[in-house]
Amino acid sequence: MSALIAKMLTSLFTLFAIPSFVAALWPMPRALSTGSTALKLSSDFVIHLEVQNSPNDLQSAISAVYTQLHNDTLQRLVVGRAAADSVAIARASELRFLTISLTGHAVVRSIEQEAVEPYGSRSESYSLNIPHDGTTATLTANSTLGLFRGLTTFSQMWYSSSSGKYILDAPVSIADEPAFPHRGLSFDTARNFFPVEDILRTLDGMSWLNTLYWHVADSQSFPLEVPAFPELAEKGAYSETERYSAADVQRIVSYANERGIDVIMELDSPGHTTGIAFAYPEHIACANKSPWATYASEPPAGQLRIASNATLAFARELFASVAGMMPGTMMSSGGDEVNLPCWEDDEETIQDLSINNITIADALNQFIQEVQNVLHQAGKTPFIKSDMILTHNVPVTNDTIAVVWQSSADATSMAERGQRFIHQPSDYFYLDCGAGEWLGNDVLGNSWCDPFKTWQRAYSFDPFANLSASQQQLVLGGQMPIWSEQTSPENLDPIVWPRLASGAEVFWTGATLPDGSPRLGANATSGTQAFARINEMRYRMVDRGIRAIALQPHWCVLRAGECDLDA
Amino acid sequence: MSALIAKMLTSLFTLFAIPSFVAALWPMPRALSTGSTALKLSSDFVIHLEVQNSPNDLQSAISAVYTQLHNDTLQRLVVGRAAADSVAIARASELRFLTISLTGHAVVRSIEQEAVEPYGSRSESYSLNIPHDGTTATLTANSTLGLFRGLTTFSQMWYSSSSGKYILDAPVSIADEPAFPHRGLSFDTARNFFPVEDILRTLDGMSWLNTLYWHVADSQSFPLEVPAFPELAEKGAYSETERYSAADVQRIVSYANERGIDVIMELDSPGHTTGIAFAYPEHIACANKSPWATYASEPPAGQLRIASNATLAFARELFASVAGMMPGTMMSSGGDEVNLPCWEDDEETIQDLSINNITIADALNQFIQEVQNVLHQAGKTPFIKSDMILTHNVPVTNDTIAVVWQSSADATSMAERGQRFIHQPSDYFYLDCGAGEWLGNDVLGNSWCDPFKTWQRAYSFDPFANLSASQQQLVLGGQMPIWSEQTSPENLDPIVWPRLASGAEVFWTGATLPDGSPRLGANATSGTQAFARINEMRYRMVDRGIRAIALQPHWCVLRAGECDLDA
Structure with missing residues (x-):
């Protein structure tokens, strides 16, 4: 685990503190810090790729993100859906730019090449920072594969509404890498x-x-x-x-x-x-x-x-x-x-x-x-x-x-x-x-x-x-x-x-959630959280053309925790 | 149970005698007699509707049969598929006509009307006879609803091949009615x-x-x-x-x-x-x-x-x-x-x-x-x-x-x-x-x-x-x-x-198979038969656009009985 991640785990991990306004990411990033400010994606949002001689598959991955942001229709899974957030959306700053770059001395290789590296030399880590005030977001990684993972996170964060895509929990700061290769x-x-x-x-x-x-x-x-x-x-x-x-x-x-x-x-x-x-x-x-x-x-x-x-x-x-x-x-x-x-x-x-x-x-x-x-x-x-x-x-x-x-x-x-x-x-x-x-x-x-x-x-x-x-x-x-x-x-x-x-x-x-708590089991909160997040993952998949099954009645999905056994 | 059905049950029920050449019908008709002669459907096969003032929905049902016969691609589920039957198909007589009529004094009403009759007065029985020599097949019933059931049977009997639709078990004689309303x-x-x-x-x-x-x-x-x-x-x-x-x-x-x-x-x-x-x-x-x-x-x-x-x-x-x-x-x-x-x-x-x-x-x-x-x-x-x-x-x-x-x-x-x-x-x-x-x-x-x-x-x-x-x-x-x-x-x-x-x-x-044997259980043959028939039903459904699941590896489906526990 990198020093940065270790630091974030101890100082910034605030997910469970604000269960109703959380980035419903799946899987849970290794280190995640979120705020509670709404942020819109500007209608002329642009991804700046600051990588010299960037490989075709990285460029394709960026195009795919634009397509997803354009095609996704998933509204937030709460009663009232996007309408429940209309006031927050109306007041939100707009994110205009995401800048993507490789760290320090990284050699530029295609995602395709990185994806087949032996486990010891494959790097999937990335850092993603999204300010709350509309200033430029940044995604950095040691490899194009890491950038790809970060783009995936970015594309899965946004909710749809009639006034465009938005999140409710800016600023978002993620330092992430897989636990297992x-x-x-x-x-x-x-x-x-x-x-x-x-x-x-x-x-x-x-x-x-x-x-x-x-x-x-x-x-x-x-x-x-x-x-x-x-x-x-x-x-x-x-x-x-x-x-x-x-x-x-x-x-x-x-x-x-x-x-x-x-x-x-x-x-x-x-x-x-x-x-x-x-x-x-x-x-x-x-x-x-x-x-x-x-x-x-x-x-x-x-x-x-x-x-x-x-x-x-x-x-x-x-x-x-x-x-x-x-x-x-x-x-x-x-x-x-x-x-x-x-x-x-x-x-x-x-x-x-x-x-x-x-x-x-x-x-x-x-x-x-x-x-x-x-x-x-x-x-x-x-x-x-x-x-x-x-x-x-x-x-x-x-x-x-x-x-x-x-x-x-x-x-x-x-x-x-x-x-x-x-x-x-x-x-x-x-x-x-x-x-x-x-x-x-x-x-x-x-x-x-x-x-x-x-x-x-x-x-x-x-x-x-x-x-x-x-x-x-x-x-x-x-x-x-x-x-x-x-x-x-x-x-x-x-x-x-x-x-x-x-x-x-x-x-x-x-092996555990980032804060060291067990993934399920005695920890009731984590069970409710996980259900809400996997429900969102499922609805997002359906929205993107994969016939993933419903895990609960839609009534329960819109009311996280209300179908818990003890609710 | 009608007298006709009772008679067929005792005298004509020969299904299990020829397990490899049987009409793979689902559900099993109440009385079924089959032969072992191949019969092709003529390329200018025609259904003659001998019902005065026939209702629109019966006419639509006949059109639907033509469409199914045209669109179905399901080949017989044996090793080699239709090619396994090419010799038999080449020698087969061709069925040119199916004649459809109501019995005796039946009042002509739409299927739609018949389908909502109270249970006591709803008739779903029918008789279907398909000679082996290419002479006219006949479908008769007391009601348009019975004719509809007979058409369903007819449409589910045929296998596809490069030389058209065929069956292997003519003559086929069916007298059928549901056991329960x-x-x-x-x-x-x-x-x-x-x-x-x-x-x-x-x-x-x-x-x-x-x-x-x-x-x-x-x-x-x-x-x-x-x-x-x-x-x-x-x-x-x-x-x-x-x-x-x-x-x-x-x-x-x-x-x-x-x-x-x-x-x-x-x-x-x-x-x-x-x-x-x-x-x-x-x-x-x-x-x-x-x-x-x-x-x-x-x-x-x-x-x-x-x-x-x-x-x-x-x-x-x-x-x-x-x-x-x-x-x-x-x-x-x-x-x-x-x-x-x-x-x-x-x-x-x-x-x-x-x-x-x-x-x-x-x-x-x-x-x-x-x-x-x-x-x-x-x-x-x-x-x-x-x-x-x-x-x-x-x-x-x-x-x-x-x-x-x-x-x-x-x-x-x-x-x-x-x-x-x-x-x-x-x-x-x-x-x-x-x-x-x-x-x-x-x-x-x-x-x-x-x-x-x-x-x-x-x-x-x-x-x-x-x-x-x-x-x-x-x-x-x-x-x-x-x-x-x-x-x-x-x-x-x-x-x-x-x-x-x-x-x-x-x-x-x-409650039992038509010959009185239990549907499953001690009767091993009926289990194998049922599996073969439901497999065919499943493949036919997929062929017709319903995403029915596979019940076995395709290898087993093509070799009825060879994946039995004791095979």
Whole structure:
């Protein structure tokens, strides 16, 4: 934490003192000071970009802010809406200029370049100051990525009224930076397919998040067109139109990177790979073998033949080819839910193991090592699913980032092994839980990760729970996954939004609120505050074209706190 | 059950014998016989309407079938899709004509008129015969409403291919009629508002259902423009644009009626009425009183002042005015979740009780009696919520139809009282359950009716459970409600569809499948069949513009049964 932020936290943090006139920002900035003066945006408001040779994507980001300020229609969420503020608006000074600049010796690079920097060297911090008297506002940062975050905050502060955009809480002073470097959405496009436009719209909603962790293929389909293996998608996609071409991937990655979001491709392996069998059945053990439940966690069964030299060669080339499609410095080989009987009952694997005189465990270790080698050779830091380490004890390289997913309790086990990790606990973050069973003939079954994970549940997650101070250094952040067994373009927005915003605040704002108070729980005020702020975030999303669900009756939304349990 | 249907049930019901080549109809017709011959729809296919002076809405329904047949793109849900059937399609005969006629002495009336007939005199039965050899298909019924149902079946049978529309299971012979007269959706437009277009799209999805039970107003808002009391909506709607004008209501009712759907307005009372207080605070006891949980089941508190003569007069005029807006013969006065402390702590109510020397129970009885009188005078059969009878023991008229909602177990209690009723059990049918708590500061709370009600749960409902043969006569059908505390236009389709289709089959097809086997449960085959059919229904809905959610990975959908638990 920078000295400036630390200073603001102690001296300026006044948010809860004036609950009715607060910038309804989401996520909560790390340090925020607000006043109580109304300020209008001048009708000829201008953003001055004081950056030499400014990159195109920063200029586009500024244009996008103008467009948002022009198109947004969201009025403040109080009884009477904007009319309730008409007197204050009429008296307000007008803000004419926002000046944007990089600090000191910052090298000018595009947002796109900054967004894919390794975590240690990525800077997302910014300072935003908006005076109350109409004098020039300023936004400064160490990087164009930081400026982008600051522009996002700026664009989300303003309310609409018939006399233009305004805020009620000038002066506003923010010094902000994320608590964790990794803040993501894990997105499954294999169980059901999502057109590119759905992914782009989702990226639009991911302001404050910085990672699209793309679970692109699985046992049900292989929609990714891999340059070295075109037949994978030709035969493995659900249809000709349900594929991601190299151009589609490029479009998604550029769109993401220009918005400060890195794309980490997960090529799940050696399990969850039956989609490969449509084109290359020779590499898949127990493909479509019945009963599937003996051989896999989901139908259809199938895993890469990890003991086969031919399959190892195929896997090396596959990972190298996919790695080459992505500009980022990270990639995941998945690794969850490996099933031993699948290999134990596979004639060819038995033969391969015997020829090489190795066990399945040896073969698994070798497979992971080979994949990690390929990723390193391609310049990628490997991600791996936690059960590969915690259940199968597969050795991984020190730089590997584990995705702890089965249970939040696994975080301590991972920390005890000294491995860096991100949180993706099924008991807090899985967006698809609680919608019932999708397997046939499990007539009254529930989803395996019941119940539904509410925004409050996700919001209550403590990334440092049960971790010592030194273990806390291993936590790089977290992500909420949307699995697509029961998700499709029809319910994508409603199932993801606004719940994913909980993850954004947990990993941007940190283990506690900036004043050190718990995010939810005993602190009733923070619960009411958070509800008011996430409601605003939701209405703003709807205003901007994302079909985020209502969390309360509109009556409650207009009366923060009046629908509290004890009100 | 007609003799024809009974005969077909015993002699012709062959559905489960040929599971792979079956008309994937939803709901299951009461009597269905299919063959295994492919049949194409001729490119100059024509529907001959042999009805003299045929009403406009029947002609429109026929046009709509042409449009659907033209626009539908859904290919059969098997591996290879339409290509899997290319040989069969190439050899198929072509169907050139469908002839539509009314039986014997049927009087020709519009669908709109038939749709609002009282239950005893409404006929929805039809017979549809499609020969395998291309000779003319026939659709006959006793009423235009029956013809409409038959057209719906016809339009939902055909698959798309590059060589046109086809089926694989000709000849098809269907004799169909609903098991229950009331098959509905209860739709809450008060907690959050829904534009008219959302309601019309929902009606589009409600083929096979015949009732929109419109919970139009509640304590949070009063969006209905009532002719006698314009201020109710002027002051009680969330905003100027979030109101239903008389023209809007007329548009919704006509759209519904022309599609065989009656609209039953529920004006919930005497509880759930604080929305009235925006315009007429004098009629509401304990309005917005804190703590709300003492005085109401939801914020804000408030109930009609049932002991006040002025309020009784207001209620009479209000019900008469709303009744006058609706062409149907049924209307509901609601009646759920009445709170006694609200009146006990209300000074004015205490005074009114004292003046009239009556108890709250007396006042409640009188209120219900007056409302029922008004409804009868307006020609409406009254609906009432079950707790008014079961909890408060309020006497109602014999013709009253109770909505049994708190628990499925309440059905027997209602039957013991000899009251006619419909099923709306919260433990089977509530579409909004399982999405978490919407009250603030109930941080990790769940919805009161947890868990999520899956389509399988709703589908497993037995409308005759624990009822004697004579008690079964009291069951008029059922409806699934969508409450809108956490529902808004953004998630309307995903939360309603395709789950509401479960209700359609339960109350169209009946307490069991046509062959007498249970709808789900021990019968594994029926579970697989139902999943395949509801999947098809869902894909057909998406094809027709309704955002129904995916129930399975597409891989499973294309391979019926292969994702069964034991496959």
